[in-house]
């Protein structure tokens with residue numbers, strides 16, 4: 001195989017080096033393209049063919065349905081690791097030893113206090129505000145309460161910034177939910193594990209003792225691991241681009257939350273459940289909705305189906321589907337929504353529209369069903385995704401800053417008006 005690629009333009013052949021990854025992925029490096037061709041740029045809407053960085057965090061092969069964090073398969077991690085171990089792995093590159101994990105957790109707990117004044121900001125939101133909007137605003141607001149910018153050349157400062165956000169973010173997540181449900185805000189319990197504490201902060205009632213449910217803790221741990229990173233998706237790319245201007249970690253994560261909110265990305269988990277509810281309320285006629293999804297004159301899309309990268313199956317969807325069956329069974333929940341979901345999936349898997357376009361259930365087709373069984377309100381689903389994705393965003397931000405990547409600033413092809421003379425107001 002050649003180690004360069006050629007572009008012929010205006011009778012001249014230009015040669016560009018190839019970059020090969022450790023999993024043999026290839027890219028044409030076109031850093032010199034504009035210079036040698038006198039201004040030629042590439043055009044790739046949605047960046048479907050564009051590599052934006054070199055990364056050692058997550059590998060995925062959409063054709064084979066492979067997903068690995070730092071070399072470890074998602075199946076192994078979901079089965080054998082816990083969320084905090086996975087967070088450490090993603091951020092620092094290696095699985096922690098028992099001592100490293102304990103210190104990491106202690107440091108996170110030591111940084112879990114959120115300034116009381118943040119509650120005033122929360123108070124200003126109407127109860128009906130979407131939790132993702134609140135979460136993004138509060139995360140950004142934390143910058144004001146933790147103003148020191150991170151010296152990325154100092155491993156200690158970098159570490160402190162990381163444990164600070166990992167400590168405070170779950171508090172914000174819980175507070176957005178308690179705001180919605182009208183419960184008093186809580187700071188959690190330092191004696192508990194990371195995920196146990198999150199659940200207690202979300203669900204503890206003021207007038208009764210909180211009882212931990214192991215099935216729910218394990219299910220949430222697994223869901224968070226499955227969502228923890230997914231290489232250069234929309235929100236992660238946003239975090240990297242915002243961070244590339246040397247905006248701080250909290251500001252970059254806040255931007256990532258906004259990107260995740262959209263129904264074509266993380267907001268899909270809420271959209272899926274709302275869609276399944278609507279189908280059930282409409283008599284459960286899945287065929288009718290399959291037809292709507294295929295009709296090009298109808299904006300309806302089958303939410304939870306399709307993925308930019310996975311074109312055979314989403315490995316996370318397999319794990320989640322099994323987990324949904326187990327969790328609902330163990331909790332004794334008989335959710336008719338699960339039947340609607342299974343019906344849609346079965347039909348889509350044999351329907352030529354979906355088969356030809358390689359549209360399969362993605363990670364969020366089943367996650368909402370589990371969240372619902374846990375008692376999490378539907379508007380909080382995408383917030384739970386953000387909670388899981390936080391270590392991935394941090395890992396990618398850290399990698400980008402340590403690699404000293406340049407500011408993200410794409411080019412364009414201008415298609416607007418060419419030069420025109422300005423007309424004064426009275427002449428228009």
Ligand code: ACO
Nearest residue numbers: 263264265266268293301302303304305306307308357362
């Ligand atoms: N329902 C019906 N048709 C679909 C769907 C769907 N869910 N997804 C894609 N298609 C069709 C498109 O209409 C298009 O058809 P055409 O070739 O006849 O024009 C074709 O499949 C390709 O679709 P694109 O939108 O070009 O694919 P892209 O890779 O840009 O989009 C995306 C991927 C955004 C995930 C899309 O499949 C979608 O909107 N899915 C529903 C939303 C969803 O579940 N998002 C969650 C993604 S996973 C995550 O973020 C964690």
